[in-house]
Amino acid sequence: MKLPTALGLFALCFAATLPAAEPPPDGLYADIATPRGVITAELFFQQAPLTVANFVGLAEGTLGPAPRKPFYDGLLFHRVVPGFVIQAGDPLGTGEGGPGYAFPDEFVPGLRHDAAGILSMANDGPDTNGSQFFITLAPVNRLNYLHSVFGRVVSGAYVLPRIQPRDKIYAVRIRRVGAAADAFRVTEASFAALVARAKPYPAEKTPGPSAPFDDPDHLLPTDPPRAQAFNYKLANFERATGHRVRARLFAKYTPDTPAQRPGNFIHKIAEQLHVERDGLLAVYFADIDKWALWIGDDLVTRFVGQPGTAQQFTKSGAFHEAKQAFIAQARAAADAAFAAQKKAASADSPVPPAQHLKLETDAMLDGLIFFFEKP
Structure with missing residues (x-):
């Protein structure tokens, strides 16, 4: 008996799993046929044209290795992490393969890993995107400005948690609805032009005294290297938006004089990092278990969120209260996440204590980034 082709499997799977529905809004869509059903994703071709062009070019066989053919057809979901992501796009099926080239990151304010069903690029650090992509199974905002978001699932979301390791992608087919998508x-030429316009990674890749992020006392977990990821994140945010967020983690609070208060101490750091007027700085002191924030002078009114001046807010205590409320909210989110991770961890693989600080740093930096992203 003749076996169905990948295209035939796609057609059968597509017909069996998609109910009759109204025509979709104008846009660019990818139908990903799997053994568990069809996942349909809207591709953000106007917001993230470089990343979408890579995906579409590979899917349609206009990019990728010779001989050109639909690249994703027949590849596996080689990585499945329940409650986190499903990942595919590696021709080797090991997590080490790609299309034979790399292209730059494309970070767009407002495109976040804020729900299940977000399509984003897997990478091995800044500007190392290739063919591997993942789809989130839950909100994972800590991945923002580390991985380039380029789409979201609009149909077949029920398929996502059913995907099993080594499940095959039968086919990926691109659908164009409307003139802009068409x-x-x-x-190759259009893709090369988009690559040429991309902003390269702008900062030091290793955390340090002049880098966006530093953890000189190695308070964070080192496997994987969390400090390096935070450094990438803040540098990527700056290249995407022009806004500077900086962070420092210290084992001890060591003021220049015994009477120096943390606020004056971090003001000095803010000046050294050039964020004293229009940037944000978060500093943690482990020995006193305290976070301190520096809000650039030009941002105080916006941070407090009410009419007035920085001088008025400082005198009334409103500025201090706003900073303490921000810190308390971030720490509460980290406490909840840490408790959930401890509950889910197995007895032979407990959550390391340093993970709590990592989660606090996630919440603190995401909060500062969200502040800048707000209109």
């Missing part, structure tokens, strides 16, 4: 065609 005009989005990918060639």
Whole structure:
């Protein structure tokens, strides 16, 4: 008996799993046929044209290794982490393969890993995108400005948690609805032009005294290297938005004089990092278990969220209260996340204590980034 082709499997799977529905809104869509059903994703071709062009070019066979063919057809979901992500796009099926080239990151304010069903690029650090992509199974905002978001699932979300390791992608087919999507065609030349316009990674890759992030006393877990990821994140946020967020973690609070208060101490750091007027700085002192914030002078009114001046807010205590409320909210979120991770951990693989500080740092930096992203 003749076996169905990948295209035939796609058609059968597509017909069996998609109910009759109204025509979709204008846009660019990817139908990903799997043994568990069809996942349909809207691709953000106007907001993230470089990343979408890569995905579409590979899916349609206009990019990728020779001989050109639909790249994703027949590849596996080689990585499945329940409650986190499903990952595919590696021709080797090991997590080490790619299309034979790398292209730059594309970070867009407002495109977040804020729900299940977000499509984003897997990478091995800044500007190392290739063919591997993942789909989130839950909100994972800590991945923002580390991985390039380029789409979201609009149909077949029920399929996502059913995907099993080594499940095959039968086929990926691109659908264009409307004139703008129909005009989005990918060639080597058009892709190269998008790559040429991308902003390269702008900062030091290793945390340090002049880098966006530093953990000189190695308070964070080192496997994987969390400090390096935070450094990438803050540098990527700056290249995408122009806004500077900086962070420092110290084992001890060591003021220049016994009477120096933390606020004056971090003011000095803010000046050294050039964020004293229009940037944000978060500093943690482990020995006193205290976070301190520096809000650039030009941002105080916006941070407090009410009419007035920085001088008025400082005198009334409103500025201090706003900072303490921000810190308390971040720490509460970290406490909840840490408790959930401890509950889910197995007895032979407990959550390390340093993970709590990592989660606090996640919450603190995400909060500062969200502050800048707000209109």
